[in-house]
Amino acid sequence: MDKFEALWAYQEEDMKADAIAAAIKRSPTRQKLEKARDFILDRQKQYKQIEEDVAAMVDRKDIIAQAITRSREQLGALQSRFEANPPQTAEDVKALLAEVSRCRDTIRQYEVEISRIVKETDANEKLSRNVRLEAANAKKSFDQLKTEYEEESKSKKGDLETQRAKAKEIMASVDPALLEEYETIKKHISPPVARLTHGQCAGCNTSLPSAILSKIKSGALVECETCGRMIIP
Template sequence: MSDIQALWAYMQEDMKADAIGNELRSSPIRQKLEKTRDFIMQQKTEYDQMEEQVAVHADRKDAITDALKRAQEQLAALAERFEQNPPENQEETAKMIAEADKCRRTLMSYEQELRHIQKLSNEMTRKATSIRADTAKARKEFDLMKEEYNAESESKKKLWAQARKNADAKAQGIPEALMAAYNSVKKHITPPMARLQAGQCAGCNTSQPSAALRKIDAGEELVECETCGRILIKGE
């Protein structure tokens, strides 16, 4: 058997092993597993961001509560001043009223902001609860699917390992350079070899130039299709 024929025989086993490997990767359970894992991770990111927001809100709430207290004290002081030193003329009265109004407006805006923060906090608490529930449910599903996938993939992994072994056995004795060429072509196109039939590459059905045909006839080992790049082997 020539090296190129040995490489062709190797390719048959290599393709079988790859097919099993692809099946393993594209298993519907595996894809669902990956989707569920992504979902769990995304929920975690959302939850972490929310926790940061909750901390920011708590700080802001503390600050407003303090400011609110100060505004209340200011208003109380103003009332006390009004009782003890009632304004003596219209101008002073107007000034005091304006001051009290300003104080009340400040109070109102703080109270409004507090209510707003409280509303946001409530929404977040609700959302956090639902995220925790969703995540717990997804984790449970993930674990179940993982078991199912492990059982399914275990037998397939064995098949795959056996197919790889078969391919490795066929690789024995093939010159390294030829194997390297095969692997390099395989990165671009698969299967990486094609028969030459009626002067055409059976991989892409392109007629090959006579120079390439002559090389193959002369038994040259490494002739690649000029169009698809596959390694050509004489047709049977």
């Protein structure tokens, strides 16, 4: 067996192994399993975000509560000042009332914001419970699907291992340089090797110039300029 025939024989067995692997990946059970996994990851991410939002709201609520306390203290101080030193002129009364009004407006605004935060926190906690429940149910489904998939793919994985072993046995007879080129090309296109058929690359059906045909027939390593495959006679 010459070097190109050995490479071709290896590709045939390697492609059979890849086909089995692809069939395993296309399994409906596997697809459901991956969908369940993605759903769980999404719910975990959502739950984490809710926790961060609630924590931020709690911190903001504490800050506002402190601000309300300070505003009430200022209001109390204004009242004490009024009682200790009542304003003597209309302008002084007007200025004091304006300060009192600002304090009360500030307190009302803070109280409205706290009310909003409490409602949003309650809503987020309810959402958090629902997310945890959905994730827990999805985990049960995931575990069941995983068991089904492992049982389903057991025989197919055995077939894959057998086929990989066949390919590996032939691989030992392939020229290392050709094998390296094969693996490099396979990352971009599969199968990576094509036959020369009626003056064309059988991979993409591109007609080749006579100079390239001569190189291929002489045993030189040639890659198709169109599809990038190795072309062998």
